[in-house]
Structures are given as structure tokens and as C-alpha cells.
Amino acid sequence: MKSTEIKTKTCFVSKDDNGIIHKTVRPNAHLDAEDIKESDDIGFELAGGKHALILYDARPAFTLTNKGMEYLHKHLLSKKRVASAIVSDKPGIRLLGEYFKNSPAGSPPVQVFKTMKEAETWLLSFKTGKPKKEVFVDMKISIKKRTAKEEKVERIKHKEPIHGSLTTCIAKVEVDKKNIVYKRILRDAHVDMPSLKKSFTETLGLLGGEKRLMLYDLRPHFTITDDALEFVVDEIMGRHGIATAVLAKTIGVYLMADYAIKIKKIKSPLKVFTDETAALKWLAKQKN
Numbered sequence: 001m002k003s004t005e006i007k008t009k010t011c012f013v014s015k016d017d018n019g020i021i022h023k024t025v026r027p028n029a030h031l032d033a034e035d036i037k038e039s040d041d042i043g044f045e046l047a048g049g050k051h052a053l054i055l056y057d058a059r060p061a062f063t064l065t066n067k068g069m070e071y072l073h074k075h076l077l078s079k080k081r082v083a084s085a086i087v088s089d090k091p092g093i094r095l096l097g098e099y100f101k102n103s104p105a106g107s108p109p110v111q112v113f114k115t116m117k118e119a120e121t122w123l124l125s126f127k128t129g130k131p132k133k134e135v136f137v138d139m140k141i142s143i144k145k146r147t148a149k150e151e152k153v154e155r156i157k158h159k160e161p162i163h164g165s166l167t168t169c170i171a172k173v174e175v176d177k178k179n180i181v182y183k184r185i186l187r188d189a190h191v192d193m194p195s196l197k198k199s200f201t202e203t204l205g206l207l208g209g210e211k212r213l214m215l216y217d218l219r220p221h222f223t224i225t226d227d228a229l230e231f232v233v234d235e236i237m238g239r240h241g242i243a244t245a246v247l248a249k250t251i252g253v254y255l256m257a258d259y260a261i262k263i264k265k266i267k268s269p270l271k272v273f274t275d276e277t278a279a280l281k282w283l284a285k286q287k288n
Contacts, residue, residue, distance in 0.1 A: 006046075010062075011039040015046040020123050024057040031064045033071035044080055051082045053123045057116070058088040061221075064251040066274070072251075076100070081108040082126050085119035088112060090252050091229045166206050168199035170222075173206060180283060181207060184217040191224040196231060211268075213283045214241040217276070218248045233260045243269040243286035245279035 005014045010029040014022045021043040025031070044052060064072075076084055088094060093112060100110040113119040165174040170189040174182040183203075189195075214237075224232075237244050237260055246257060257272045269286055273279040
């Protein structure tokens with residue numbers, strides 16, 4: 001049973017009989033650092049000054065500002081917390097579990113779950129002093145890599161700039177006169193491995209194997225499966241971009257970028273933007 005909910009403009013905050021602080025994001029909320037801090041302060045007050053067990057229900061759709069993302073990176077590891085559980089079925093948010101696996105020793109644990117029951121069980125295990133082992137599932141697929149000779153052949157074949165466009169089942173692909181590739185996700189597209197591989201093959205038919213400056217417009221609403229997300233990071237962003245700029249307005253895309261840079265350690269530069277002009281200026285500065 002929960003205590004009376006305290007409502008902010010972006011969140012509902014309450015405490016249950018087990019002392020767990022529940023924070024549920026409002027549907028379609030747009031979160032800034034101040035919004036997150038407000039709900040955090042309410043949660044810590046409900047905890048009565050004790051270190052808190054916090055459960056975030058992040059299943060409703062929401063967006064996050066750059067400052068909001070920076071606040072989460074810093075304060076999810078605050079010593080005011082015993083542990084934080086996040087409930088979401090969105091692959092981008094589930095990457096948070098992988099991201100925080102690499103937190104400094106002694107940091108409050110953060111884990112992502114698909115159901116409220118799993119999250120509550122895990123949090124309650126801290127009250128007994130025996131936290132359960134994580135249940136986050138690694139997202140790995142086998143990717144066949146081209147040989148160095150095959151890569152060289154592809155580069156020789158496609159030295160000249162390519163101009164043109166095509167629309168695949170999940171994205172519109174355009175190449176401008178500066179040879180920058182724009183990949184714009186189609187609104188409400190569902191990206192799974194069959195659709196991604198089909199789109200990837202069609203795009204290679206236009207672009208060839210030469211590495212290029214890439215701009216991904218991921219601002220429209222879309223969904224993506226875990227294995228497709230892993231394929232994008234490993235096979236597409238990691239191997240086919242001189243540098244990659246991503247346009248986004250949701251937390252999942254920011255987490256995907258963090259995952260690619262800090263966990264997968266992709267070799268080419270990658271940065272997330274909210275403004276296309278700023279993204280293109282950054283790409284123009286990247287060395288070929």
C-alpha cells in the first residue's frame with residue numbers, strides 16, 4: 001500500500017508500506033534537471049532522512065533535456081540512495097543497466113527491470129542485506145565481420161561522392177553534395193532485425209562500403225528491439241561512420257549514445273544533438 005501521492009508537474013511520488021519510494025513519470029512529460037530534483041527532494045523527505053530505496057516507473061512516454069540527462073548521470077549514484085530500480089520495456093532505457101555496471105566501486109546499485117514485481121523484489125532484498133543477483137539480460141548477437149581485403153575492395157569501389165536518396169521500410173536515406181548521409185527514421189517505425197537488415201542492405205546498395213559522415217534523425221517516435229539496437233551500435237555506427245551525429249529528444253537515444261561510447265567503445269566520434277544546424281557544424285569539424 002502506498003502513502004498519499006504527491007504530484008508535481010512531471011511526476012507522482014509516494015512511499016509504500018515497505019519504505020520504497022515510488023516515482024512515476026507523467027505520460028508525455030518533458031523533464032529538466034529542476035523537475036527531477038524536485039521529485040528527488042520529495043522522495044528523500046518521504047524517506048524521513050534515511051537512505052532511500054527508489055523505484056522509478058519509466059514506462060510512460062517522456063522526453064528529457066540535456067541538463068536532465070546530466071543530472072541523472074550524477075545523482076543516480078548519490079549516497080542518499082541505497083539502490084535505485086527502474087521499470088521500463090524500452091531498450092534504450094534498459095541500456096542504463098549496462099551503463100551503471102561500470103559505476104565506481106561502492107556506488108549505490110542501479111538496475112533496470114521489465115516488471116514492477118521484479119523491481120520491488122530486488123529492492124526489498126536490500127532490507128535483508130542480501131541483494132539478489134541482477135536479472136538484466138545481455139543483448140548480444142553474432143555479427144559476421146568483413147575481412148580487411150573485403151573492406152579495401154569496398155573502399156576502392158566507392159571513392160566518388162554519391163548523391164541521391166531512397167526510402168526503406170524504416171527510414172529515409174539522403175546524401176547531400178558534401179557527401180553527408182542523412183538517415184531519418186520513419187514516424188512510428190518498428191525496428192527489428194529483419195527490417196533493420198533489409199534497410200541496411202538497401203542503404204549499402206546506395207552508399208557502398210565507404211565510411212561517411214552520418215546524421216541520424218531519431219526525433220520521430222519509433223520502437224526498436226534489443227538485438228536490433230545492438231546491431232546498430234556494433235555494425236552500423238561502429239563501422240560505417242567517420243563520425244556520427246544523432247538528433248534526439250528522448251532519454252533512450254541519449255543512453256544508446258552513452259552505451260556506444262563508454263561501454264562498447266566505438267572508434268568513430270559520436271555525439272547527440274537536439275538541433276540539426278549544431279549537428280551539421282560538429283560533423284563539418286570531424287576529420288575524414
